[in-house]
Amino acid sequence: xYVLTQPPSVSVAPGQTARMTCGADNIGRRSVHWYxxxxxxxxxxxxHDESDRPSGIPERFSGSNSGNTATLTISRVEAGDxxxxxxxxxxxxxxxxxxxxxxxxTVL
Amino acid sequence: xxxxxxxxxxxVQPGGSLRLxxxxxxxxxxxxxxxxxxxxxxxxxxxxxxxxxxxxxxYYADSVKGRFTISRDNAKNSLYLxxxxxxAEDTALYYCARRPLYSNYAxxxxxxxxxxxxxxx
Numbered sequence: 001x002y003v004l005t006q007p008p009s010v011s012v013a014p015g016q017t018a019r020m021t022c023g024a025d026n027i028g029r030r031s032v033h034w035y036x037x038x039x040x041x042x043x044x045x046x047x048h049d050e051s052d053r054p055s056g057i058p059e060r061f062s063g064s065n066s067g068n069t070a071t072l073t074i075s076r077v078e079a080g081d082x083x084x085x086x087x088x089x090x091x092x093x094x095x096x097x098x099x100x101x102x103x104x105x106t107v108l
Numbered sequence: 109x110x111x112x113x114x115x116x117x118x119x120v121q122p123g124g125s126l127r128l129x130x131x132x133x134x135x136x137x138x139x140x141x142x143x144x145x146x147x148x149x150x151x152x153x154x155x156x157x158x159x160x161x162x163x164x165x166x167y168y169a170d171s172v173k174g175r176f177t178i179s180r181d182n183a184k185n186s187l188y189l190x191x192x193x194x195x196a197e198d199t200a201l202y203y204c205a206r207r208p209l210y211s212n213y214a215x216x217x218x219x220x221x222x223x224x225x226x227x228x229x
Contacts, residue, residue, distance in 0.1 A: 001169075029214075032216075035153070035216075037153075042203055042220065043145075043203070043216075045215070045216065046176060046214070048215055049212060080146040084150065084152075086153050088215075089214055090212055090213040092213075095167045096155065096167065097143065097145075097155035097158065097213070097214045098155070099145075099154065099155060101152050102153070
């Protein structure tokens with residue numbers, strides 16, 4: 001089965017840039033999506049297909065994907081960005097949706 | 109406004125059954141594929157099942173295959189998850205989620221509020 005690996009936690013000061021990675025074999029060949037989940041809330045899609053943002057998501061959120069690593073970047077981090085972030089792909093060989101284990105973003 | 113309203117929360121004994129429902133409104137439900145995703149307490153997201161808009165294509169996670177059944181009633185704008193032979197490890201918050209039209213199979217653009225399933229004796 002296809003496995004997505006995310007670091008458990010990332011910490012960043014307000015106003016700085018947060019980068020959260022999602023590693024997997026040749027992930028650069030797949031469409032990667034990112035979700036933000038705040039405590040007690042349902043997940044919210046923040047980036048899809050590597051770098052596209054749904055309407056209403058600030059331009060501060062961006063994504064990239066190459067080789068074995070996809071990255072979600074949040075520029076000018078705000079306290080309200082503190083949340084868990086999950087990467088996700090479709091594994092066509094198994095017909096499964098795959099989520100990474102999630103990264104907890106802490107704003108210092 | 110797109111809305112996915114879930115019902116069917118409950119406490120069930122190991123080996124028991126439960127059916128979850130997800131009522132859709134604000135969009136043409138019959139045109140959209142749907143997913144179920146769950147989250148055990150304090151854990152990450154785990155995909156459970158997928159169903160195509162016409163109900164003809166269905167996929168399951170290995171952890172639930174043979175025990176759970178996904179279905180939909182497009183006339184009632186509703187999605188279901190029938191859960192049988194429940195185990196303690198099925199305890200989780202279950203979300204229904206919509207796949208946007210013409211998008212990657214994994215993508216979920218709208219989510220229900222979640223419904224809690226607790227499997228315990």
